[in-house]
Structures are given as structure tokens and as C-alpha cells.
Amino acid sequence: MKKLGFGLMRLPVRSENPTDIDQETFNRMVDRFLEQGFTYFDTSYVYHNGASETAIREALVKRHERGSFVLASKFPTFMMPDEAQAEGIFHEQLEKCGVEFFDYYLLHNVNRYLYATEIQNARLFEHMKAWKEQGKIRHIAFSYHDDAAHLDQILTEHPEVEAVQIALNYYDWEEPFIQARKCYEVIRKHGAQVIVMEPVKGGMLARVPEDVAARMRQWNAAASPASYAIRFAASLEGVLVVLSGMSTLEQVEDNTSYMRDMKPLAEGERALLQDAKEAFCKTWKYNYEDFAALDENAYGVPISGILRAYNSLLIQPNPTFGAELNYYKSFRSAYDRAFEAGDYAKQTEAIGGAFDVNAALREAIAFETENSFQTYMD
Template identity: 55%
Template sequence: MTQGTLGFGCMRLPVRDGVYDDIDLDLFERMVDLFLERGYTYFDTSYVYHNGKSENALRKALVERHPRDSFTVATKLPTWLVDSEEAPKRYFDEQRAKLGVDYVDYYLLHTLRVGLYDSAMVPFHVFEAMQAEKEAGRIRNLGFSFHDDPATLDRILTDHPEVDFVQIILNYYDWDSLWINSRECYETIRKHGKKVVVMEPVKGGLLADPPAPRALAKMRAMHPDWSPASWAIRFAAGMDGVLVVLSGMSTLEQVEDNTASMRQARPLTNEERDLCFECAREVRESGPVGTADFGRFAGIGGRGNLAAGMADAYNSSVIQSSRGLFAAEQNYYRNQLIHAGLPERPWLPDVVRDAEGNDVTELMKNAEDWLLGHMI
């Protein structure tokens, strides 16, 4: 069984005065140096992080200050901007220049989902263009990040067996969530024999301080020296086939904690995993739907599990947004509407009842309004 290593995610870099694109380069350099000093080498960025400033910052903090063979760089093609067959190479060349590298160790097609795949990746032959860059030696490993359902993931991997890895959200909270569905996505990737890169192991920060006092007390009693974030990172890193677990870090203290946790990491025991799932249930129960069981919402409007997924996604999104965190569920509602053949507008019946006959109209209308209003 392989044990994943730690990757430095460059989406939440330290900034000055809360300005997202004013990166604190001095602090970032110290964080990079400590990360490398602790024996870790994988840095993940993209064309759009920090309003397009992340790749330049990584060049200054890492590439211009350390030998090229001492680190690996991952970055991502902005797939939603691709509007021609020439666009992928144009963006790729721009990214190499911003990073100051001749080749990219891990290159990803960013945030693939059914709409983008069918409207841009297939007609503009994006996979083929990037495979040509790999064959020319300018890409060492080719993959994609993914935000959709397991069936779409299976379709893409069947169409493109040439890819080396897939990056997915994987954490104990989303392991069996109805839309993100980390477990089935992970199993699909492994079925195709590909490596897994883990993003959001701490669910954007939620699992660093989860609203689950009962489960947290048990976690502290079992391992007093483990932080809540380290529980989450250990859960993801212990999966077979995981290449790297990304953690977006904004402080030196986070670098210290995450690297220390990974050095001591080992696959969790069944008891430890069960405690993680207990924590996830308690967090879900703290949300506006007040439950971790969304089965009673299935079948509403004759749309299978769509309403159940809406309730789950809305519940999780409100928990996160109320704590100032980004909710990844926002990436999924458009996909679900496409899969259901529905337009991007309200579709619920005027009166909504769950499987027990309870009137849940207000709750479900709130969920629908929130998801439509925050859809990406």
C-alpha cells in the first residue's frame, strides 16, 4: 500500500491586508523554504489562483531560488477559457513563462465536468494537444482535476487512457456525500489504474475546526497530539494509490503542522476511520437541514436523488459559508441539472413533501434558491 506525500497548494497563499492578489512574497518564501527543508517537493498552482498572480509568485519564491531538480510543479489549463484548437498551447506556453520553467512536472486540465468536456475538451481536441506537449517533453505527467459524478469520470478515463493521474476532492466528510462522492470517484480512478491527487483533504478548512464537539473530544482523547486537520490529512494520505495530498497553506504554522503530521502518518485504523465518519455526521447535523440522512428527500418531483443531493449540498454549503469558507458544492449543481435534463431555473413543485409526507417546501425552496444563486 502506498502512502501519499504532502503537496503545497498555492490557492490560499499569505496576502497583505486581506487583498487576495497582493501575495506576501517574503512570508511565502519562508514557507517554501520550510516545506522543502522538511523533505517535500510538490507545489500545485493554476492559471487563475490569486487572480492570476499565483504562478508568478511561485516563480519568485521557488523556481528562481532553488535548483530545478529539487522540486516538482503542477499547474492547470483554464479549460473554461478554451475557445479554439490553438488556445491550449497558447495558455500552456504563457504558463511556462510565468513559472519560469521549460517543462511542467504535472499538468492538469482544470475542473473538468460534463458541460466543459462536451463543449470544449472534445471539439477542440484539448487532450490530444496536451498529449503532444507531453511527447515533446514539456509535460512530464498529464492529468485533470474533476468536479462531477463518477459516471462522467469513468467516461473521460475510458475516452482518454493516456492520462497519468486525476485530482479529486477527497476527505472523510465528502466520502459518501451525494454529489462530491469522494469514495466512488476514488474507486473509479483506481479501477482505471491511475494515480490520485487529493485536493480539499480538510474541506477548505472546515475539518481543521469542525463544529462537532462530541467527536472532537473523542479524537483528542484517542490522540492528544493530533490536530483536527492532521486527522483529515491522515485519512486521505492513507488511501492506496494516492500520489500526493494537497493542502492550501497560508501561514508558517500550517506548514509546520502539516509537514509534521505527514511525517508521522500511517493508514488509519478502522476505529480511527469510524471516528472520522462520526465527526462528519455530527458536522452535518449542525446544518440548516439538521440531519446526516437525506434519504427522505429522494424522489421529490420524480427526479430520483436530485432533491436529496440538493438538501445535502445546501446543508454543507451553509455550514461552510457561515464560517467564511468556500463551499465546493457550488461547482456541482449545474452538472446535476445537465444530468437531469433540466434548465438552470427553479424546478421544484409548488408544494414539496418528503418521503414521510412532511411539508418541506420552505426548506427545499431555500436550498434551490441558494444553489442557483451560488452556482459556478
């Protein structure tokens, strides 16, 4: 299977209403994607306020043979369903998509909190195993937004999991909140496949700083910055597919052009992406060469991660829709929340007054809390 997947969360729409999908345009996009030899489609119960699943039924399932595509969808774990609702939601999804089975079926947006509460209480993994035994799903999986340690725990306790979907790109490879490298390594340690989301970080990596863009053009004049980002993820061992949330036919043409016969990154290209990461970091609002100095504080809280996440959000095309907003509440749940109102004057001194840590941290915490996707958590 070719390693580019069609993510169905940013479909073309005819108005500001997310359910008003431009079906005719979407049909053409699906047809072109299949014509180029790509087969993986990724939807969810909640994408486009529920309209994504019905749109893929119309564009794909009704118009193409079932054996010609791989379809994945996701159970809305974060909607807090009780166990009595699980069967109804799952069969509603099968009906909306117009299929008798899903090739990959994922618990959506798993983290330490949802795993310890809703997933356990509703026995969702047990239901997943039963649906697989019934032939209604082919592969058990989940998407994940949390640290590598909790991912290791979940995979240890559930060896039936065959794939995990994570945010992975060259920018977040070593970032302390998203922990792309560490999570990737945990998944591979457990022998599971990796499904990559956010390879272009919400579009941010499609527009790199100009000095890096110029060097990319020197390396390959035909290659877009987005192509480097997607190839970074696709070059990793064990990656099943790299998802791209495409909204236009032009994006389908661009992405399929370099993924038809995907060439792994050369060492020089990897070095170029490291330079791109450093160039992005130079544009941060709150910057300091050694952020680790902030982590030596009276609360024992690695506050550098909070500020790095905030800096990263501010430079994304849509700061209130960044992946980092799936992490802060999980992160703070491990600590005494007194740290949020702490005094970090000593940390300001430790970084030579590069910025006011107290002001920066409060600003970051307010933004990451107010815009958090984790509305089910305190």
C-alpha cells in the same frame, strides 16, 4: 515522494488584493516545506488572479534546483479558450513559472459539460499529448468536479491520463454530489493516481464539534482535527499526494509535522471520523434521518443531493466558496428543469413535516445557482 503537497491558492497576502502576495513570507514557507522533505507544489493559471504562478517562480524556481521539486499547474479550461489560444496559454504558464516543463499538467475543473464542449472543440487532450511528447510536461492529468459515471467515461476515452485530482475527505466520502468514494474507485479502476484536494473541506474539518474534538484529544493529544482529515486521504491506496492550501508558516509546520512519517489511520480512528461526520450532520439546517424519502417524486430527481449539498455549504467557514458549488448546474443538466419549480408537498408529508420541502428546496436551488462557480453554464 512524501504525500503532502503545497496548494498555492491561499497564499499569504498583504492586502485584500489577491495579487498582493507576501513574497517574503511565502519564500520562508517554501523553504521550510522543502527542508522537511516535501516536494510537490500545485498552482494554476487562475490562482490569485494569475499571481500564484509568478510567486512560485520567485519563491521556488529561482531559489532551488529544478530537480528538488515537483511542480504542477493547470490549464484554464473553464475560461472557454478556443484551440488557437491553447499553445499561447500553455507557453505563457511555462514562462510565468520560469520552467521548461511541468511535472504534472492538468486540465482544470473538468466536468461533463466542459468535456463535451471546450475540451473536445479545442482538442485539449491532443495538445496535452503533444506537449508530453515534446518533453514540456511529464504527466497528463486533470482536476474533476462531477459524478463518477462521467469520470469513468472520460478515463475510458482517454487512457493517456495518469492522474486525476478530486475533492476527497471523510465528510464527502459518501455524499451524492461530490461522490468522493465512487470517484476514487473509478480512478483506481483505470490505474491512474489520485491527487487529493479539499482534504479539510475548506477548513471545516479543522474545527470539528467539541465532543468529537475531545475524543480526538484522548486518542492523541498532539494531533489536530486537520491532521486526522489529511491522514484519512493519505491512507488510501494510489494517492499520489494530498494538497493543503497553506497560508501561514504555522500551517506549514503543523502539516509537515505529522506527514513527515505519515501513519495510516487505525480502525479506531476511522470510526472516530465517522462519528465526526454524524456530528456535523446534526448541525444541518434541514435534517431528516432518511433523506432518500425525498427522491421518490414525480420528476424522478434525487433532490436529496441538492439539500445535502446546501446543508453542507451552510456549515463551512466560507459557504460561498464550497466545493459543492462546482456541481449543481452539472447535476440539473441531466433532468427536465421543471423539477426546480415542482410541488413537493407529498415529500413534506413523507418526512413527517420535519421541514417544508418546497421552501427548503427553493432556498437551496437559489443559493447553489447564485453562487455557482459554473458561470459558463445556464
